Amino acid sequence: QSGRVAARQGWMNQTPNGMPVVGYTDAYTQLLLHMNGGNGSAVFTDSSQYAHAIEAVAGATQSTAQTKFGVSSYKDNANTMLATPATSGLQLSTAGDFTIEMWVWINTGSAAGTLLYLPNPTGPTPLNLRYNGTPIITALGTDASNVNIYNLSTATVSTNAWHHVAVVRQGTTYTLYMDGTRQATVTQAGTLAAFTVDPSIGRGLAIGGHFGSDYPDGDLCDFR
DSSP states (O other): OOOOEEEEESOOOBOTTSOBOOSOOOTTEEEEEOOOSOTTOOOOOBOSTTOOOOEEETTOOEESSSOSSSSOEEEEOTTOEEEOOOOGGGOOSSSSOEEEEEEEEEOTTOOOEEEEEOSOTTSOOSOEEEEETTTEEEEEEEOTTSOEEEEEEOSOOOSSSEEEEEEEEETTEEEEEETTEEEEEEEOOSOOOOOOOBTTTTBSOEESOOBTTBOOSEEEEOOO
16 A cells, blocks of 8 residues: 555554554544655645644655655655644543554664654653664653653664554553564553643644754654
8 A cells, every 4th residue: 555644543453473454444543644645745635534634844745765655755854744633533642542653764874853742742742752863763651740651662773774663552551563573562550641732833643853953864654
């Protein structure tokens, strides 16, 4: 299928290697961006049944330089970002299972930065997915006092290559996958910080870098 970005409420069925199943959309799929608009396109269409309006911030566009599916992907650099409406369907913090997945390409020499977050990444947040220049990918979520509920890291990430990344909550267990392999998991009771609209953008889920130089250099696609 063509490249896509998506978010899903609920626990997805798994393949034998533990990777969440991709390639379909249903009522539980809250966001699905194919990112197949072609080189230079700033139109990002949500192909889920909810058809959320997606804002391309700071000149966010698609690029044919690196593609996993279809003809293009989202070029995540130069402080660009995609922003969703502040819809309750993307509220992952209070209760229920969820799965977030995407394909990530990081260019060699990239700085560390945010790949995906739910507001506010500078304070309590239910989800902050980051590339760290270590180089690893981390996923963390905090409670309302900004104390970690989960803080998970992958093994070393090779640059100039596509990697599948998934963050999953099932009950009180949080798991981070990379390329179909479970990287880290923790079972932790506690309530994640509530979803709050980031006042600097007035939107909900933010995909890509946003704060100053805090952005990676690479591409994103196939994000469910």
